[in-house]
Amino acid sequence: MVTFRWRTYKFSQLLNYIIHLAQKCVYTTKSLTYNNCLDQNYAADVCMEPMFWFVDNFTNTIGPIFVVVVAGLTASVVVIAYYIGLPYWWNRNPYMCVFLVIFGNWLLLNVCFHYYMAVITPPGYPPQGELITEAVSICKKCISPKPPRTHHCSVCNKCILKMDHHCPWLNNCIGFQNHRYFFMYMIYTVAGVLFLILAGFELAYEELYFAIDDADEPELEGHPVKFNKTGAIIPVDVAYLDPVQDFDLQNDELPTTSSWRRGALIYMALLNCAVLLALGGLMSWHSRLIGKGETSIEANINRTETQRLAKLGKTYVNPYNFGSRQNWRMFLGLVQGRSWLRHILLPSAHQPEGDGLIWHTVHDRLSHIH
Template identity: 45%
Template sequence: MRILKWRVNVCHWTTRLGQYLNLNCQMFKLTMLSLCYNAFMSPNIILETAMEPVFWIVDHFARYMGPILMGLVLTFSSAGVIIFYLIMIPRYLVYGWHWFLPHFIFGNLLLINVIFNYTMGYLTDPGHPPQIVPEVVSICKRCIAPKPPRAHHCSVCKRCVLRMDHHCPWLNNCVGFYNHRYFFLYMVYMMCGCLYGCFMFYPLFYENFYVGKEVVFHGALYPLNMAYNYWVSKKKSYTLIAVSNGTSIKLTPPPPPTLNLTWTDHLYHHSVIFVFFLGSGCVLALGLLSLWHARLISHAETSIEVHINKNERKRLAKLGQKFVNPYDYGFKRNWQLFLGLTEGRTFWRHILLPSRHKPSGNGLQWETTTFTVDSNFDGVRIL
């Protein structure tokens, strides 16, 4: 007699299903690897491919965002300056001319430099390679034209730019060889102006934000005082009937008192808060951006070259070699070349005061730590 044993804990169809799914997954993976195989595939190529939608948005919409962002810069800057002058001049004029005049001169000097450098950064052409260049390092794949050293193609302007740093939508212009100094000085003077304005505005800001008049809502909740005044003006007095010893007494309490705040008080308060927070935000943002660009200038690099040099350092490190930036002349000399402090120009006259002097060189040929440009020769000679 055959004995049958039932095993309910084993299900053969689930085992076959698992094998079937595993086989199909392996076949799908092998098919995808066969179709997508590329010997030149790398993490950088994958990242660039993933960023293509972002690049497409920049190429098609950055040119339209430029005028909008410029309008925001001009609007907020003008509003901040107007509020500062309308509030601070009457307030500090009472301290006397001996105290007011130095601050007035210093503040206007910062303002003049901000306006000058921003205007010049917008109006000055960053520089573009001509049809014939004396030195060529590569061919631009988009312009299909020779590209001189340190030049790069701008996807927004659709042109190559000499010593391109980046395309600035706030300037609605590329930052390159001829206007890089204006861009950097605008950031520095704007940051200094905002920092100076916040310093002068802080006592008034503290008075309005924390102390001020007797209000119901203090600090950041100050705007609720307008709603409180509106509620009190609409609220009617009510009658309360109280019973005492069998006798009803009608009590009519007065409505809550309204605050003695006019629209002028509200406008004054919001203007002070707006200017202080706007200036604080600009100090933080422009301060970090200025430090980043100052670091690049100190190493004779641009925002594009710093990434190129970083990859080159990694590549040479694997070969046991050390990368040396050929355009790095040292901290002091790099700043002199960037600011154009050559041919007898001085920091006090050409940096602290508005100046339209051009940078050294032509942006087409660059002296390096091993080669120098000879003005009487089309090529280069070894030092």
């Protein structure tokens, strides 16, 4: 039989070795992950890096698919509205039906026009191979001059004039040339789905409510009968029922709301409500940005600068904020005699003011807008 004898000094040596090894592991891990500039934003960027990589490498691939999806969803909504909604309103009130058709097609025309223009219109790029005297920095990725308000898009791999963001649903960047088309598309789409919800609310309520109410009624069981001229009840042989003459005796042939009709109305309700919430929130956020004279990228930059200067006891002023009313006029291009009726309420392909290279600021003595 073998006897193990433990000595105190050997046990202490083993314990010290384990502690020393654990400390080395801790110090090694800290040395590999040490960063003097580490903060919450840096950690968030590191965690989101895989998502950024996916967006950069696959957005161009799935962008055309998203465009087809948007076109398909829009077409399906229009078809259902005409096939179900138009007969309903025509039977109820022909005059109201005519008004709804005219108003709805005006919204549809603006939705299709602004989406098409936002997709095909380039966002605007700095000129290549030319001396840009207005440049304020050099793009680290393009190794080319960057004018004011210009940012590099990692998806398009180009610098974009007054870049706001890259939209996969348009398969295009939103920048200087097509920012207005993008925003007007959101405006008219939100107005369109709200119009469909209000115009089809009573129709959907009647169809779905009575369909559910009929489903809750118990089925009647018993031998089918009919009345003769004297009022006597005569049993009827089911095998010899005439489906035309005895239509009222067969419950399964009673006129009810078809399943595809209910499904189409449920599809319309869910899709319109989802678009109203999602696109309505995005439209509201962009409205605030436009009123402040900034893009979504500039909003983050301005917030960071405001916090940095606040710590120094200074106030940051957005150089492109001319006031809410003037900001909206410049964004919508309502200058040089342009009007709301011709250039906002109706489809208009007018270009934004300027060339996207030179930007007047609130520090200029003379404004370029008269």
